[in-house]
Amino acid sequence: GENVEQHPSTLSVQEGDSAVIKCTYSDSASNYFPWYKQELGKGPQLIIDIRSNVGEKKDQRIAVTLNKTAKHFSLHITETQPEDSAVYFCAASYPGGGADGLTFGKGTHLIIQP
Amino acid sequence: DSGVTQTPKHLITATGQRVTLRCSPRSGDLSVYWYQQSLDQGLQFLIQYYNGEERAKGNILERFSAQQFPDLHSELNLSSLELGDSALYFCASSVQGQTWETQYFGPGTRLLVL
Numbered sequence: 001g002e003n004v005e006q007h008p009s010t011l012s013v014q015e016g017d018s019a020v021i022k023c024t025y026s027d028s029a030s031n032y033f034p035w036y037k038q039e040l041g042k043g044p045q046l047i048i049d050i051r052s053n054v055g056e057k058k059d060q061r062i063a064v065t066l067n068k069t070a071k072h073f074s075l076h077i078t079e080t081q082p083e084d085s086a087v088y089f090c091a092a093s094y095p096g097g098g099a100d101g102l103t104f105g106k107g108t109h110l111i112i113q114p
Numbered sequence: 115d116s117g118v119t120q121t122p123k124h125l126i127t128a129t130g131q132r133v134t135l136r137c138s139p140r141s142g143d144l145s146v147y148w149y150q151q152s153l154d155q156g157l158q159f160l161i162q163y164y165n166g167e168e169r170a171k172g173n174i175l176e177r178f179s180a181q182q183f184p185d186l187h188s189e190l191n192l193s194s195l196e197l198g199d200s201a202l203y204f205c206a207s208s209v210q211g212q213t214w215e216t217q218y219f220g221p222g223t224r225l226l227v228l
Contacts, residue, residue: 032214043116043204043219044157051214089157093213101147101159101172102217 002027002094006105014113019080021108023090024072032093033066033073034102037086044089048075077110085112117141118220120205126226132193135223137205139186143218145169145211146188148180151222152201163188164211195227 003026013019025033031052036044050057050064050073057064061080066073077084087109091102117140127133139146148160150173159172163182174180177195182188192199202224206217 034216036219043118043221045116046216046218049216091157101149101162101170102157103159104157106156 002030002092002103004090004092004103004105006090006108008108009106010109010111012111012113013080015080015082017080019075019077019084019110021075021088021090021110022072023074023092023105024070025092025103026071027092027094028068028071030092030094033064034091034093035062035064035075036089036091036104038089038107039086047088080110080112082112082114085110116218116220118205118207118218120203120220120223122223123221124224124226126228127195128228129195129197131195131227132191133195133225135190135192135203135205135225137188137190137207137220139188139205139207140218143207143209144186145208145215146182146186147206147208147217148174148188148190149204149206149219150201151204157204160190162211169211192225197227200225200227 006023034049037047038044063076087107090105119138145164147162151157160174162170180190202222204222206219208215
């Protein structure tokens with residue numbers, strides 16, 4: 001099955017600076033890579049996703065890049081704001097093998113310092 | 115608000131008991147997924163249903179079972195509960211249940227087994 005590694009586990013940045021979270025995956029057949037934001041007491045909320053036929057995707061201050069050769073993908077948040085503080089999860093979707101759910105990384109606790 | 119609803123929000127029960135968690139998918143979504151989130155295991159895929167039929171199975175214990183009803187709501191049944199089953203249980207839904215589709219998560223049910 002798929003295995004997703006996520007780094008760092010905690011990231012503290014100054015408000016206005018950029019934040020980068022990195023993930024690697026193990027199965028080259030994975031074809032869908034979403035990023036979720038989870039605030040305390042809430043369910044994960046999709047913030048951006050990328051499919052394997054695309055190398056980069058941007059949505060306002062958030063961007064995701066995918067390197068299929070190296071099997072890694074990254075989340076970039078620019079001009080960070082206090083409301084960006086949350087836990088962020090990367091995930092990969094493994095097509096087949098009897099388990100078609102998402103495989104998640106362990107999460108990154110992003111702290112925005114005022 | 116993702117459009118996925120889950121009840122109850124909180125559940126406190128004793129070891130050995132049985133509980134049922136309920137999920138209603140977003141309007142128009144045919145597929146439902148169940149995930150367990152714990153501090154040590156992170157977010158783990160349990161099981162997926164599509165239009166009433168089981169489609170994929172992940173790390174679901176034999177003591178756990180689920181079903182999806184004709185109106186597309188789903189229930190996750192947890193029996194012979196153990197202390198280690200204490201966790202957040204999330205339901206997610208997607209349109210057709212394909213691996214490349216966006217999954218929308220509900221707010222979760224927090225289960226505490228005493």
